[in-house]
Amino acid sequence: MEPLRLTVFDVGDGLCLLVRSPGGRYGVIDTCVRPGGGVHPILDHLAAEGVRELSFLCLTHPHRDHFTGMLPLIEQRDCRILEFWHTVSDLDLVMSFWNQVPEYTGWDDLSAHYARENVEELVRALSAVFADTGIRKRRLHCGVRLPKLDGVDVHCLGPHPARQESYVAQLADRGGRFETLDKRHVNDLSAVLLLQYGSAAVLLPADLPGGNWEDIMQELSAIGCETPTAARVFGAAHHGSVDGIVPGRFLRRLVVQSGACVLVSAGGGLRPSAEFLTIAMSLGNVWCTRQPQALRAAMLRDVPDPLTVSGLDMASQGTQAPVHHGGDIVVEITATSHVSVNGLPVG
Numbered sequence: 001m002e003p004l005r006l007t008v009f010d011v012g013d014g015l016c017l018l019v020r021s022p023g024g025r026y027g028v029i030d031t032c033v034r035p036g037g038g039v040h041p042i043l044d045h046l047a048a049e050g051v052r053e054l055s056f057l058c059l060t061h062p063h064r065d066h067f068t069g070m071l072p073l074i075e076q077r078d079c080r081i082l083e084f085w086h087t088v089s090d091l092d093l094v095m096s097f098w099n100q101v102p103e104y105t106g107w108d109d110l111s112a113h114y115a116r117e118n119v120e121e122l123v124r125a126l127s128a129v130f131a132d133t134g135i136r137k138r139r140l141h142c143g144v145r146l147p148k149l150d151g152v153d154v155h156c157l158g159p160h161p162a163r164q165e166s167y168v169a170q171l172a173d174r175g176g177r178f179e180t181l182d183k184r185h186v187n188d189l190s191a192v193l194l195l196q197y198g199s200a201a202v203l204l205p206a207d208l209p210g211g212n213w214e215d216i217m218q219e220l221s222a223i224g225c226e227t228p229t230a231a232r233v234f235g236a237a238h239h240g241s242v243d244g245i246v247p248g249r250f251l252r253r254l255v256v257q258s259g260a261c262v263l264v265s266a267g268g269g270l271r272p273s274a275e276f277l278t279i280a281m282s283l284g285n286v287w288c289t290r291q292p293q294a295l296r297a298a299m300l301r302d303v304p305d306p307l308t309v310s311g312l313d314m315a316s317q318g319t320q321a322p323v324h325h326g327g328d329i330v331v332e333i334t335a336t337s338h339v340s341v342n343g344l345p346v347g
Contacts, residue, residue, distance in 0.1 A: 003333055016069065021152055022151055023150030030059065030206070156193060158208065
């Protein structure tokens, strides 16, 4: 049996992730393309491996750095898509909000033009996928049962339905708060996925805000997986932004041992932040698709116990683990829970 493989493509400030199950089934989580166009990372990879079927295509939330390559993936006919996973509970209201964002944020004409182009691309992509009756649609929220992939359990830990309902209610409230609703609230809709293979686990939080981690911890407890530490593979929330940092009281329960593996898909400029890197380097090895500009600042921060940055009252390693950077990140997990990243063993 082949290992479970996750490929995080280097697409700059965005996310594009390909899952290959041990039995050779494929799934895609978000579809951002590389800056400047060129070859679509997913389409190129699927063609090279002769893939003719995707078990699922997941849009974690409708932000441009997660959907820009979705339309060509849907329109191609060489690879059939079986299921589309999403978190948009009221498409009309979401589209209405996105179309009005430039009016409420004070963007200049050029920014508004690009925003409109992105909205039009999102509308075309979602319209195409919902019009295709051959694709099963699943709206994700915590507790939704997802199909197993050759021995890999796929759990949906978020968003909580209450956050989806609150978001839609705010969109509908045009008489009051609607004009002040920031597009960053879309991050509340982020689908959070947990992949379990044997005793190993991979946690993928998309752009989950730090304030929403309590929802995730409750769901982990509900499925009996409060400490998924066998593999210790964690995706960086919101590309390593400050607002995606896991609060210390939850981080202590997620990472009970040193030697975690943290994956960061970001452009290397504003993200990942020095604050995030300081914490991540104390947990284990950090893998970034681009060299972080904040790396030097993070390494100069006052350590030995950088975990106190997030209020974590546990002993740290006392040293900072390496930060690897440059290009795609390939994670492989075997049936015996051995983990490697770009060919290097983890743990």
